[in-house]
Amino acid sequence: MKRPELLAPAGDYGCFQAALKAGADAVYIGGQQYGARAYAGNFSRDEVISALDEAHFFGKKIYLTVNTLMKQEELDRLPDFIAPFYEAGLDGVIVQDVGALSVLRKQFPGLLLHASTQMTVTDAAGALAYKKLGIVRVVPARELSLKEAALLKKESGMEVEVFIHGAMCYCYSGQCLFSSMLGGRSGNRGRCAQPCRQPYRIRTAEGTGRPCYPLSLKDLCTIDLIPELIDAGIDSFKIEGRMKRAEYVAGVTDAYRRRIDGYLACPEKKTPVPPQDRRLLASLYVRTDLGSGYLKKHNGREMVTLEKPGYAGCDEGLLEEIRGRLLERSMELPVTLSAVLEAGKPFCLTAQSGGRSVRMEGETVQQAQKRPMGEEEIRKQLLRTGGSGFAAEKIDISIKGEVFLPVKSINELRRSVLEKLRAGRIAACRDGRKMVRNGELSPSAADALAQRPCLWKQPELSACVQTLPQLEACLKAGVSRIYVPSSAVTQEVRRRLEEGKKEERFPEIFLTLPVIFRAETRNRLEQERTLLNSGLFSGVQTASPSGLVWLSENGWRGKTALDHRIYIWNRQTWEFWREDMDTYCAPLELNGRDIRALPAPGPGEKGRKEILVYGRIPMMVTANCIRKTEGRCRREVPEEKMRERRGREGSSAGELFLIDRYQTAFPVITDCRFCYNLICNSVPLSLHGFLGEMAENKAAFIRLDFLEESGRETEKILRLFEEGLSGKPVRADYDFTTGHYRKGAQ
Numbered sequence: 001m002k003r004p005e006l007l008a009p010a011g012d013y014g015c016f017q018a019a020l021k022a023g024a025d026a027v028y029i030g031g032q033q034y035g036a037r038a039y040a041g042n043f044s045r046d047e048v049i050s051a052l053d054e055a056h057f058f059g060k061k062i063y064l065t066v067n068t069l070m071k072q073e074e075l076d077r078l079p080d081f082i083a084p085f086y087e088a089g090l091d092g093v094i095v096q097d098v099g100a101l102s103v104l105r106k107q108f109p110g111l112l113l114h115a116s117t118q119m120t121v122t123d124a125a126g127a128l129a130y131k132k133l134g135i136v137r138v139v140p141a142r143e144l145s146l147k148e149a150a151l152l153k154k155e156s157g158m159e160v161e162v163f164i165h166g167a168m169c170y171c172y173s174g175q176c177l178f179s180s181m182l183g184g185r186s187g188n189r190g191r192c193a194q195p196c197r198q199p200y201r202i203r204t205a206e207g208t209g210r211p212c213y214p215l216s217l218k219d220l221c222t223i224d225l226i227p228e229l230i231d232a233g234i235d236s237f238k239i240e241g242r243m244k245r246a247e248y249v250a251g252v253t254d255a256y257r258r259r260i261d262g263y264l265a266c267p268e269k270k271t272p273v274p275p276q277d278r279r280l281l282a283s284l285y286v287r288t289d290l291g292s293g294y295l296k297k298h299n300g301r302e303m304v305t306l307e308k309p310g311y312a313g314c315d316e317g318l319l320e321e322i323r324g325r326l327l328e329r330s331m332e333l334p335v336t337l338s339a340v341l342e343a344g345k346p347f348c349l350t351a352q353s354g355g356r357s358v359r360m361e362g363e364t365v366q367q368a369q370k371r372p373m374g375e376e377e378i379r380k381q382l383l384r385t386g387g388s389g390f391a392a393e394k395i396d397i398s399i400k401g402e403v404f405l406p407v408k409s410i411n412e413l414r415r416s417v418l419e420k421l422r423a424g425r426i427a428a429c430r431d432g433r434k435m436v437r438n439g440e441l442s443p444s445a446a447d448a449l450a451q452r453p454c455l456w457k458q459p460e461l462s463a464c465v466q467t468l469p470q471l472e473a474c475l476k477a478g479v480s481r482i483y484v485p486s487s488a489v490t491q492e493v494r495r496r497l498e499e500g501k502k503e504e505r506f507p508e509i510f511l512t513l514p515v516i517f518r519a520e521t522r523n524r525l526e527q528e529r530t531l532l533n534s535g536l537f538s539g540v541q542t543a544s545p546s547g548l549v550w551l552s553e554n555g556w557r558g559k560t561a562l563d564h565r566i567y568i569w570n571r572q573t574w575e576f577w578r579e580d581m582d583t584y585c586a587p588l589e590l591n592g593r594d595i596r597a598l599p600a601p602g603p604g605e606k607g608r609k610e611i612l613v614y615g616r617i618p619m620m621v622t623a624n625c626i627r628k629t630e631g632r633c634r635r636e637v638p639e640e641k642m643r644e645r646r647g648r649e650g651s652s653a654g655e656l657f658l659i660d661r662y663q664t665a666f667p668v669i670t671d672c673r674f675c676y677n678l679i680c681n682s683v684p685l686s687l688h689g690f691l692g693e694m695a696e697n698k699a700a701f702i703r704l705d706f707l708e709e710s711g712r713e714t715e716k717i718l719r720l721f722e723e724g725l726s727g728k729p730v731r732a733d734y735d736f737t738t739g740h741y742r743k744g745a746q
Contacts, residue, residue, distance in 0.1 A: 003264060004229070005236040007063070007161065008253045011243055012041030016051050018246040022326050023257030026061035027051075028094060030242060033081055034074075035065040035190055037242045049088045056429040057389055057422055058331060059354065061091035065242075066104075067116035069188045069587070070097045071594055072570045079107050079435065086111055089429035094139065095119075096174060096188070098130070099572030105134040107436045112136050114161065118174035118188065122518045122546060123148070124155035129545035133576070137161055137235065141172050143623035146225070146295045148519050150232040159235040164226070165252055165281070166240025168217040168293055170196040171620040172516065175565060177588060178619040181681055181737075186589055186745035188567070197309050202630050203657040203665065214629050214658070215620075216309035221281055221290035223273050226259045230267075241285075247319045248284045250326040255281055283318055298675060299624040301631070334393035335418070337382050342400040343367040347409065349382075351417045353390060356428075358421040362413035365403045372402035381410040388418040458725055459694050461718070462610060462701040464512065464541075468492050469711025475500070475507070477718040481701060483541050483561070485512040486528050487673065497536045510539035510561055514674045515621050517546030521674055529554060539582065542566075548580050564588050564612060565621075574599045578607040583700060585610045588617055588685075591744035592693060600698030608700035613687040614717060615705025616667065616680040617739065625677050627656060627670045634672050667708065680707065686736035691724035 007026045008019035019027045029051065030042045043051065048064070055062045064085060070078065078100060082093070092112035095101050096119055104113060114137040121127050127138045137159035140152055146162075153160040169176065169187075176187045178195045185191040196215035201208050220240070222229065229237065237260070239252055255277040262271055282290055291303055335353040346361035375397045383392050462481035465471045466488045474482050484493065500506040511531055514521060531537065532554060539559035542548055543566065551560065559582035567587050568574050577584065586595045586609060600609040627633060656668040658679065669678040687702075694702050704721065706714050724730040 001230065001264060001267060002233060002235075004234055004260065005061075005161075006253065006257055006260060007236050007238045008249055009166075009239055009242040009244070010051075010249065011037065011241075013043065013047050013051065014246045015041075015242075015244075015249045016043075017054075017331075018250040018327055019253055020055065020058060020060060021329060021331055022250040022253035024060065024253050026063060026091070026236070027055065028063040028065055028238075028242075030065045031081065031085075034068050034070070034078065034100075037065070037190055045084060048085050048090075052085065052088045052090060052429075053426045056089055056426050058333065059425075063092040063094055063114065064090055065116075066093045066100055067096040067118050068190050069567050069569045069589075070100055071590075072597055075099050075103060075570045075572065078103055082108060082111075083435045086435060087430065087433050089426070089431070089433070091429075092137070097567070097569065097573065098133065098576050099570040101130070101133040101135070102572045102576055108433075109436065110431075110433065115139060116174075117141060117163070120172050120174040120516075120544070121152075122172075122516055122544070123521075124152045124519075125517065125549035126544060126546040127152060127156040127158055129549055131156070131158065139163075139238065142168060142220075143172060143294045144518070145298070146228060146232055149234060149295075151519055153233060153235070161236035161238050162229065162234050162295075163220060163240055163293070164222040164229065164237045164256065165220055168220050170215040170217055170624060171622050175515075175621040176619065177617060178679070180589055180745045181617060181619050181739065184740075184743065184746050188589060189745060191746050199661055201659040202626060203659050204630065204632065205655060208659060209630070211661075212306045213309045214304060214306065214626055216305045217293075217303055217624065218289045218291040218305050219286050220293040222292055222295060223255065223259055223277065223281060225292060225295060226256070227263050227267070230260070230263060244285055246327060247314070247322045251280055251284050251318075251322045254322075254326055280318065284314060294623060299628055301629045303624060304629055306629075332385070332389060332391035335385070335390040335421070336394045336396070337392050337414075337417075338396040338398075339378060339382060340398045340400075341365045341373070341378070341403045341405060343403050347405055347413060349413050349417050351390075351421045353421060354425065356421060356424055358417050358424065360413060360417045360420065362416075363405065363409040365405050368402040368404040371404075373399075373404050375399060378410060381407055382414055384411065384414070385418060388415070389422055390418050457695065459611070459699040459702045461721065461725075462703040463718075464615070464703065464705040465714075466707060467711075468496065470706045470709060470714045471496060473711050473714035473718060476715065477722065478505075479507055479718070481508040481510060481539075483510045483512045484537075486531060487671070489527075489531060494536070501536065508538045508559070509536060510541045510559070511537040512541045513543070513547045513550070514671070514676075515543045515565065515618075515678070516623075516674065516676050517544050517550065522550070524673060525550070532556060559583075561585070561610070568598065569594075571599055574607060581607055583608045583610045585612055585703065586699075588612065589740050589745040592690065592697065592741050594744060595741075596693075596697045600700070603700070609698060610701040610703050611687075611694060611697060611699045612685065613691070613694075613702045613704060614684060614721065615703075616684050616707045618669075618678040618680050619666075620677070620679040622677045622679065623675070625670060625675070626658065626668045626679075627677075630656075634670070635675065669707075681737065683735045683737050685739045686732055686734070687738060687741055688720055688724050688730050688732055689738070690741060691721065691730075692727070694725070 005025045008024035010016035010027050010029045086108045094114045094116045096116045113134050115135045117139040121138050121140045139161045142163050179193040180186040183193050185193045199211040338350040340348040343365050347365050348361050350359040382395050460480035463474045463479045464483040541561040543563040562581045562584040564585040568584050601607050658666040664682045666682050667680045720730050
């Protein structure tokens, strides 16, 4: 039976040492840049190197979090940031940005690359899409069940790391723009303000409920599931908590260490979790209650902490017990010392530990003139290993004749031998690593584009529609490209598209795939497969790499548009995806200057740029369901009925809202077929005031996403943007936000 890695968090050096003392096999930490916990203590350059040396001395590993999205200038600085850690033997990096993966793979040979949970890998197809970048381990979305995680490992052949304890995000990690859009602090940049922990009221057609915390998930605790996780072959068990104290790190790590070791020692014995461990885990910085997360269920009201989501205080007696039992103890490796003393010959001392041996000679041993030195006197000095990281487990002493040696000489040789043994253990992890300098300076397709002279015309209009009236308005306005999700393809919409194929000038029609692809999603894609082969669609829009793989598996040869959820923040990421796409939508957290810097090929080329200029921004994609939390699950309603109802009445966004403490209403779209929610912004993004910059941004398309708008409202908004593109001054008569276009996200 394979022994899984126990991976503990460390927000500062004290937490790192706590993790080692409590039995972690590996520790993940963040440096001063590029980490998704910007408000943790984090490690300075020297602290990272010291931690690497200490971890490697004790046979442990360190993974560095490089799990934020990176603008071009930030990505260009990444190699210099990583180089000293790589040369010091860094064991691996946990990465979100595709461009960062590309750079790290080229410049740091042998450095293990792990796909962060921020990459929203939800199935084997998504994992395999990144495997070509050198990824060896995937931290999948926390929304996956244990069965799905095991299947991902089996089908991808990659290592899988699963969270086993700690705080849970309500949104699929990497897909949350809530904090960013409300307060400018991006979760993708490590600065989440945690709006999910704030109170909201749920409003339905029947009325508005009392304030509660519908977005605050219970903390994760899988201590009871450890045997199942081991049996499933999960490679690494990850504890969340880089923002938490050393007592939390030590206490939680120790409890899981003993649980893992106990099961491995006797897997046939069904040993229950000790009551004291259960009490400890329930008492260390927990939001009211614990649960097993998504490992055993898809969603449910019982997974949410509806009341009092703040962390409860910890009993000082418990913290003191953890300090005394774990934090205040020293860590030492056993060592065997063998000393040989013979008059007229150098004092010889050999140290052996962990399969490594060091032998050194010291001062010449003297013939005793008065009192010869005895074995116990020598043993006493050799036992003084304090501060070296070693504890003498066994001491062999060979004395030939009557000898004498100054105590100082014995101590000096003992220190030198142990220092050399320690240095050897650390050096073995550095193995002559050297950064491949200038590995990214070769000319790229993006560089060539930037230097190419080209006259850029005004962008064309593209639009996403949900209803037949919206579709008719777009056709009337002459929109060049229209995105249609399968949920909107009612009989009337299909008939209209079939009629349109006979018209001389008809826009490109793109089928929009589900936002989230999971193993179970594939079993529900028969409708999409039928539509793909219907001849109605010249292109497909996807929001995930898994969607790209599914298209390839189904022999798709038409155009593909990447949605803004496939983040392209830099030219290296664009180059990775270029051959897979006709167009990409610029990320919503970039400002106008950053969008302008993204690659933008000319007409007819792959990888053209699209900019979202209007629409309710989806701020969360969630597996848990607001409607189900409210006790109104509709999964049993036939999909055809739901589609027909949506075609008549518009999007489900008008049926369910979250109301915050400022009385702001956020529409919630429930996709019951694929069982996820989209929580949208309270007002639409509208960049009508910046249309003059769109040609300068070299956009091939500017896109408008329609949600709850009527046909007449859709016509009015389209007319506003058409006039703005023609150079006329325009003014919107609706409430709106300009998002991050001016300032960008922190």
